[in-house]
Amino acid sequence: MQSVEYFEVECPEPLGGEYYNQIANDVLLDHNLIRVVHKLHIYVDPGLPVFVAVGVLHKITTLVRVRDFAAVNPLAGKIVLVLANETYLAPMLKIFLQRFGQDHVEQADRFTVILRDVSTDAREIEEIIVADPSESVYKDLIYAFRCIAPEGFRVRRESYVKSKFYFVASEDTLTADVDALLQAKFALMGEVMP
């Protein structure tokens, strides 16, 4: 968790807290979320029972463009794209089919796409935005916290506003006190609850 500026796990049972520290570390690492998280405070109290995670994410500005994963080679009457990996192949083909039409797009094999008789030049194709990873970060983050939270804490509330998020879970109904608890935990990080 070295890349996270603030990371704390608070728990009335110190040993349980240590274990949760390790669990949070493992899960965020497994889900490739360590680089996304800027600050994170986790509070677990089995007595209440409640699990709270509040935090701030880094600003995700990176958009995935065609040039990030494919080499665009202009040839006579066609443009050949050689892909380095298939991760974004499907969204890229979807964009090409919508933009150029089915007659002009051909997928020769898993790693090769040919655009025939298109008026767009190669540089413009390189700049086409294929995916925005920030759209799925929230979903990934909530899934990760569902794994981290104690099992059976199925009553949940979560929010993500302007790169700040919170996740509260319990096995009982969440009371109005939860808001005060969230504000207090945000304050510990030097942040204000959104």
Add this chain to the structure above:
Amino acid sequence: MILVPITYRGGIYRNNEIVDLIEDIGGYIVQKHVIASEVVLLCFMPQDDVEILRAAAKPLGGEVTDSPLVGTEIAVVIPSLEIHHLPHPACDIAEYLRRLGAKSNMVGLARGVGKRIAALNDEERDVINEHDLAVYVLGNFEKCIEHKMPVLRRGIEAPIVLCGAPDTEALQRCCDPPVDGYIGNVGRFMHRTKETEEITKLDEIVSEITRVLEKKRISIAKDPLSVSPARLMDLIREQVPEIHTVTSPTPLTVQMSGLRVKLPYDSFAEKIRSIGIEDGITIRDVADLSPSRMRDYILVRIRPFSETNVVV
């Protein structure tokens, strides 16, 4: 004749000689694994003849080791089969036990999660009781374990070994009445057990299980079983050819005082009951057959000498 559980590991070359030797001197092979060019035999051997096997194995480069978990069926009980417990730590523990010869089954409870809402239903209770021992792998909080353990152990007659994140003393404090074994510092974690420290912890679990099983073995020895489970296994294997068509890895699972036969109860119970053992004594005379709560298997419980007045 006292049978001791052992493991033989050796090359595939001339392994038939070892198999024949084990059978000739009155041993029983519980499981045989052929992995590439290696053969692993989990077996029961007469105590006095283990040295004969060791001597025979030496020129073949084979190795004979004591395996106290061979011939036991252990339930690894976890609050659910969700990602919180699987594959770590529950699978790690179950797989480690399997490596040392035990037949481990994972029992994921339907409503074992949470503190207030945790519960154990009658089917789960009966399935756990069909095992020689139950390893409860619980979570990270002393308060939760204290609260839910009385519910999760209700009606369980099999010995229990409790694993949890609090240290052993804390686990002992939060279990009233006490269970049979405790392993502290093994809570919920989300990574594979591969560090030396973690492997040592798995070894600790095995030694605690061995200790508890040893106690059970001593209590069985005070009133010995009318027939050895391994002998029954051999008889059923010989006389019920349908068992060879079962695709399960262990069609006949040997337990400490019985056997699980993975054939449908309705079709095969009577056939198994009437198998003759020796001098006109049939399985019916020395064991009770009942339908298992695990699928439609047959559970054979061998009666002790005090009930049958027979030892075969």
